[in-house]
Amino acid sequence: xxxxxxxxxxxxxxxxxxxxxxxxxxxxxxxxxxxxxxxxxxxxxxxxxxxxxxxxxxxxxxxxxxxxxxxxxxxxxxxxxxxxxxxxxxxxxxxxxxxxxxxxxxxxxxxxxxxxxxxxxxxxxxxxxxxxxxxxxxxxxxxxxxxxxxxxxxxxxxxxxxxxxxxxxxxxxxxxxxxxxxxxxxxxxxxx
Amino acid sequence: xxxxxxxxxxxxxxxxxxxxxxxxxxxxxxxxxxxxxxxxxxxxxxxxxxxxxxxxxxxxxxxxxxxxxxxxxxxxxxxxxxxxxxxxxxxxxxxxxxxxxxxxxxxxxxxxxxxxxxxxxxxxxxxxxxxxxxxxxxxxxxxxxxxxxxxxxxxxxxxxxxxxxxxxxxxxxxxxxxxxxxxxxxxxxxxx
DNA sequence: TGTACATCAGTGAACGCGCGTTCACTGATGTAC
DNA sequence: TGTACATCAGTGAACGCGCGTTCACTGATGTAC
Numbered sequence: 192x193x194x195x196x197x198x199x200x201x202x203x204x205x206x207x208x209x210x211x212x213x214x215x216x217x218x219x220x221x222x223x224x225x226x227x228x229x230x231x232x233x234x235x236x237x238x239x240x241x242x243x244x245x246x247x248x249x250x251x252x253x254x255x256x257x258x259x260x261x262x263x264x265x266x267x268x269x270x271x272x273x274x275x276x277x278x279x280x281x282x283x284x285x286x287x288x289x290x291x292x293x294x295x296x297x298x299x300x301x302x303x304x305x306x307x308x309x310x311x312x313x314x315x316x317x318x319x320x321x322x323x324x325x326x327x328x329x330x331x332x333x334x335x336x337x338x339x340x341x342x343x344x345x346x347x348x349x350x351x352x353x354x355x356x357x358x359x360x361x362x363x364x365x366x367x368x369x370x371x372x373x374x375x376x377x378x379x380x381x382x383x
Numbered sequence: 384x385x386x387x388x389x390x391x392x393x394x395x396x397x398x399x400x401x402x403x404x405x406x407x408x409x410x411x412x413x414x415x416x417x418x419x420x421x422x423x424x425x426x427x428x429x430x431x432x433x434x435x436x437x438x439x440x441x442x443x444x445x446x447x448x449x450x451x452x453x454x455x456x457x458x459x460x461x462x463x464x465x466x467x468x469x470x471x472x473x474x475x476x477x478x479x480x481x482x483x484x485x486x487x488x489x490x491x492x493x494x495x496x497x498x499x500x501x502x503x504x505x506x507x508x509x510x511x512x513x514x515x516x517x518x519x520x521x522x523x524x525x526x527x528x529x530x531x532x533x534x535x536x537x538x539x540x541x542x543x544x545x546x547x548x549x550x551x552x553x554x555x556x557x558x559x560x561x562x563x564x565x566x567x568x569x570x571x572x573x574x575x
Numbered sequence: 576t577g578t579a580c581a582t583c584a585g586t587g588a589a590c591g592c593g594c595g596t597t598c599a600c601t602g603a604t605g606t607a608c
Numbered sequence: 609t610g611t612a613c614a615t616c617a618g619t620g621a622a623c624g625c626g627c628g629t630t631c632a633c634t635g636a637t638g639t640a641c
Binding site: 303339341346348355372 | 409410412413481487488490491492493494495496499502503505506509510530531533534537539540541542544545547548549551554557558560561562564565569572
């Protein structure tokens with residue numbers, strides 16, 4: 192080995208992470224390979240030494256983003272339980288910073304139009320997210336917790352996506368607030 | 384007037400409607416002007432006799448789609464009330480036909496990245512949708528109905544967007560089902 | 576009713592540009608002696 | 609320790625293509641007489 196054995200792997204990881212931020216900010220079709228490499232301090236030609244094509248990178252960045260988000264959500268849950276999860280996900284901060292945010296809110300609609308292998312990777316990782324969240328849902332049975340995790344996450348994602356699209360700050364805030372209120376109530380109710 | 388006085392207006396409307404279907408299917412960046420015109424049986428050069436630019440068309444198609452969706456939702460509400468709305472919006476049929484579906488589920492994330500005038504038009508029309516839906520929400524006060532309309536619509540949009548992105552049919556169905564179950568329960572509860 | 580004309584909705588070639596991808600190369604680095 | 613060499617991560621010119629937009633034009637249509 193001419194370079195340190197982990198040199199290439201480190202570069203690759205750096206590309207995946209910065210590309211994942213670019214994609215969440217500008218959309219999967221909104222950033223080109225040349226720009227993604229530039230952000231990582233490289234030139235476009237080297238891209239294909241790391242990835243088969245742009246689609247492969249999209250697949251990896253989406254999985255990375257889901258893992259990153261799951262970690263943030265679990266941290267909130269451990270710190271302040273279910274209400275803290277809502278507070279964090281439905282915050283102005285999350286709305287205004289898609290680059291560090293949930294890929295469901297930023298990319299789910301686009302993901303629906305991508306090739307099957309990409310959707311497969313996304314689906315696998317999403318299942319992991321649902322399962323991990325389910326353990327922390329305030330409901331009695333495992334089935335209820337699982338259903339609740341799905342509902343809570345997809346409804347929050349919808350609220351953040353629409354709140355980002357709305358140009359009126361007051362309406363945007365009220366969209367986040369409505370979801371916060373209703374989900375908080377859901378967390379307090381006896382599940383049956 | 385050499386042509387019938389409404390000839391151009393008819394063509395324009397045809398372009399807006401078919402473009403709105405194309406955008407909901409392939410995304411705002413996923414279809415080009417040439418293709419949009421072809422779908423309407425025209426050539427790309429004529430586009431600029433009808434619209435200032437592609438962005439103007441995007442703005443109009445989004446408003447059109449929101450109006451179309453609102454009509455469909457009001458029809459469901461009048462036919463079968465709140466449960467019928469959930470049934471219709473969270474159906475396989477809606478998931479599998481974005482071209483006739485809700486622009487929130489298909490385009491909200493992309494809309495967030497578009498210029499302010501486009502977001503303004505979207506925001507105005509979305510407010511109309513929220514207000515109209517609010518009248519039909521099962522809650523006591525106007526404030527509660529308004530908040531509920533926002534929550535119900537954005538959470539359904541999130542569920543459909545994610546259900547479309549998931550490649551596993553069972554998981555996809557269960558996402559829709561979870562939202563249906565929880566929102567149905569919300570409709571039955573005393574609001575306070 | 577039939578013809579000549581003016582209108583203008585729609586046509587299609589052309590533009591500059593950025594896209595994803597390929598490939599011959601360069602030059603910084605670790606190794607061998 | 610110092611030099612010659614092999615490696616290979618990264619470079620950048622080049623490709624074909626589709627994009628949004630412009631513009632000189634064409635030809636179907638309604639009007640005038």
